[in-house]
Amino acid sequence: MAPSDPAPSPPQGGARRGALRRGLGYLDWVFNPFQRRDVTEVYDLLGTGAITAEGLYLNLGYWEAVDDLDAASDALARLVADTAGMGPGDTVLDVGYGFGDQDLLWARSHAPARIIGLNVTASQVAEAQRRVRQAGLEARLDLRQGSATEMPLPDASVDKVVALESAFHFRPREAFFREAWRVLRPGGRLVAADILPQPPATGRGGRLKQRLSWWLVASRFAIPEANRYTRDAYAERLEAAGLTGAEVRSIREHVYAPLHQWLRDHPETLQRLHPVARLPARLARRMDAATLYAGLDYVLASAVKPQ
Ligand SMILES: C[S@@+](CC[C@H](N)C(=O)[O-])C[C@H]1O[C@@H](n2cnc3c(N)ncnc32)[C@H](O)[C@@H]1O
Numbered sequence: 361m362a363p364s365d366p367a368p369s370p371p372q373g374g375a376r377r378g379a380l381r382r383g384l385g386y387l388d389w390v391f392n393p394f395q396r397r398d399v400t401e402v403y404d405l406l407g408t409g410a411i412t413a414e415g416l417y418l419n420l421g422y423w424e425a426v427d428d429l430d431a432a433s434d435a436l437a438r439l440v441a442d443t444a445g446m447g448p449g450d451t452v453l454d455v456g457y458g459f460g461d462q463d464l465l466w467a468r469s470h471a472p473a474r475i476i477g478l479n480v481t482a483s484q485v486a487e488a489q490r491r492v493r494q495a496g497l498e499a500r501l502d503l504r505q506g507s508a509t510e511m512p513l514p515d516a517s518v519d520k521v522v523a524l525e526s527a528f529h530f531r532p533r534e535a536f537f538r539e540a541w542r543v544l545r546p547g548g549r550l551v552a553a554d555i556l557p558q559p560p561a562t563g564r565g566g567r568l569k570q571r572l573s574w575w576l577v578a579s580r581f582a583i584p585e586a587n588r589y590t591r592d593a594y595a596e597r598l599e600a601a602g603l604t605g606a607e608v609r610s611i612r613e614h615v616y617a618p619l620h621q622w623l624r625d626h627p628e629t630l631q632r633l634h635p636v637a638r639l640p641a642r643l644a645r646r647m648d649a650a651t652l653y654a655g656l657d658y659v660l661a662s663a664v665k666p667q
Contacts, residue, residue, distance in 0.1 A: 386636035389580065399529045399582040403481040408459070411629050416459035416487070419525040419553070420658070422611065423618030429629070432619070436553055437462035438469060439611075440522050443662050444551040446470040450519040453478070453543060455508035455536065456526020460488030463501050476518070477503035478511060509535035513543045520544075523552040532586035537601035544665040550603060553611075555583075556657040559590045566654070574655035591659050603663035611660050616653035620645070 385405050388395050397405075403418075410416050414430045421432025422439050440462075446452060450472040454463055457477040466475060479485050485505045492501045506512050508523065508530045521540040523530075530536040533554075540550045557574050561567050577583065589597070591608040598606040623629060623645050630641050644652055 382634070383636060386634050390636055390640055393579070395579075397582055400481045402580070402582050404483050407483070408487065409632065409634055411632050413629075413632075415461040417461045418458045420615050420619050422553075423614050423622070428626075429619070429622065432622075433461065434465060437465050437524055439660065440524050440551050440553050441466050441470045443660060444520045444522055444549050446472055446520055446522075449473050451476070451517065452520045452522060453511070453513065453518045453540075455479075455511075455521065455523045456529065457484075457488060457503060457524075458526075459484055460491055460501070460503050462524050463488075463503065464491065464495055464497070467495075467497050467500055472520075473500070475501050475503075476513065477501070478506035478508060479503070480505065480507050509539060511539045511543050515542050516545045518543050518545065519548045521548070521550045523550075523554070525553050525555065527552045528555045528583050528587050529581070530587070531584050534586075534597050534601065537598055537603065541602045541665055546665055546667045548665050550598070550661075550663050550665075552659075552661045554594075554659050554661055556594060556659055557588055557590055558612075558655055558657045559592075561654070569651055570655035572655070573651070573653060577656060591657060591661075594659065594661060595663075598661065598663040602665070604666050606661070606663040608659050608661045610657055612653075612656070612658040615658040616656060617649040620649040620652065 382405070389397065389402070389405055408416055410418055412430045412433060413428065415433065417430070417433035419433050419436055421429055422436035423432045424435065426432045426435050446466060448471045452472045452475045454475055454477045457463055457479050460477065463475045463477055466472065479488070482505055485503065488503045492498055492503055521544055527533050527536055544550065558570055561570055578588070591610060595606040595608045630638050633641055
């Protein structure tokens with residue numbers, strides 16, 4: 361700050377009340393085991409307080425040959441696009457796009473003709489649309505408010521449907537699979553990077569750890585009970601929706617443990633969180649990754665609408 365700059369004034373009236381409401385919201389979200397928030401309430405509360413340094417990604421990243429969360433988030437987005445075979449000429453539907461970081465990336469890296477986005481969280485939609493305008497990409501990126509389980513799109517109108525770390529929220533995920541089948545053109549592909557429960561461990565102690573680890577995430581992040589099934593059942597449900605060649609591959613070793621290690625090595629990143637969220641985040645960082653993430657699988661899922 362330049363010496364002549366006036367001292368920052370403390371938050372006044374409305375701003376102070378807003379900050380207090382947010383603090384209380386965080387206290388309830390983090391510490392109340394009985395809280396039940398709608399998914400949009402969770403993301404409204406989190407706002408733009410992501411722990412990435414550059415962008416506003418809200419995913420955990422794909423950690424292979426990368427040094428930070430921004431690069432890992434980009435890598436996960438690229439992995440999804442590559443698996444979908446995204447390319448010039450494609451019309452892509454991106455469901456659960458957050459603040460649109462992956463769409464801004466794909467417009468440059470994979471150059472599809474058009475990306476339509478659907479996201480239920482109005483505050484994220486407004487910010488994502490602002491970023492698209494700022495990048496001058498309105499002609500190619502059409503990011504809207506809407507739900508993955510009721511897509512406002514005609515039948516057989518897109519070439520790719522992608523869901524980057526969002527489908528675990530959908531109520532239920534199978535309604536999304538059916539909608540994806542409907543809007544895909546024959547031969548089109550669905551790809552999701554998704555969070556699932558791990559297949560059950562042997563031994564009661566192991567299963568207890570898994571249940572606790574899943575509950576912590578599912579209860580904070582509004583994951584419906586209907587979406588609690590493992591990767592074999594995931595493939596069956598893709599096929600039941602009419603999609604074929606379902607492949608559901610665990611990539612969890614490239615997600616949780618390396619992210620955990622990076623957070624341990626970079627304690628300063630937690631400073632970007634809301635002060636109420638820092639304490640549990642610091643406690644979690646002290647735990648070993650095998651225990652903290654015992655109940656969580658992370659998959660890359662892919663299937664095709666038959667010709
Ligand atoms: C973990 S964030 C991931 C955001 C983004 N894909 C990323 O990687 O940064 C999950 C996103 O799913 C969105 N979402 C949740 N339920 C949805 C639904 N039924 N339809 C569309 N979007 C939904 C949330 O608003 C949020 O933007």
